Amino acid sequence: MKSSTRIAAFAASLIIAAASVLAQEKKTDAPHGGGAGQPSAEEMAKMMETFTKLAAPGPHHQHLAALAGNWTIAGKFRMTPDQPWEEHKSESEAEMMLGGRFLFQHFEGEPMLGMPTNFEGLGFMGFDNQKGKLVSVWMDNMGTMIMTSEGACDAGCKSMTFRGDFVDPMTNQPTYMKSVYKIESPTKYVVLMYAPDADGKEFQMMELVHTKKQS
DSSP states (O other), X not given: OOHHHHHHHHHHHHHHHHHHXXXXXXXXXXXXXXXXXXXXXXXXXXXXXXXXXXXXXXXXHHHHGGGOEEEEEEEEEOSSTTSOOEEXXXXXXXXXXXXTTEEEEEEEESOOTTOSSOEEEEEEEEEETTTTEEEEEEEETTOSOOEEEEEEEOTTSSEEEEEXXXXXXXXXXXXXXXXXXXXXXXXXXXXXXXXXXXXXXXXXXXEEEEEEOOO
């Protein structure tokens, strides 16, 4: 099935589901549970209008498009506040997908933390119109976890902050990761990552300076 067909089918299923819920509500509200409970053409049109609005990419998606392209990354990281910084080099390819709704990122870089293979990670970033929040999904070859995060940006979306809550695989205790994206120019942006230390105090654990490759 082609992507466009799948999207249309999914959209239709959402509308049908919404109509079913509305019909059940109308039936419940009717005297003694009577009444056909079928949504009117006007109600169906309103549902379609709402769905179309929520599904449409907007200004926040355009801001995310600034991160598309091919990038070289000069990074540094540390696992605790008292450790010295370790340098790390990587590259990424990023593109807007699904009609400009999501940014897909593919990272490849040097081994980290004694890994025998190069680092590799995949991520999606978007803006959920219904939640009114930035959203992201991340996975890499340093574990089997999929991290989900939500966030917000400043007025011009030159700075975006995400927070992802998860269970630390080393301690099996709840923890979090905060990522701050600072877009400095069309050819440079910086990602700062923060986490709590053993005492729960937040510290900067990573810095990733992205420089766009010349086309």
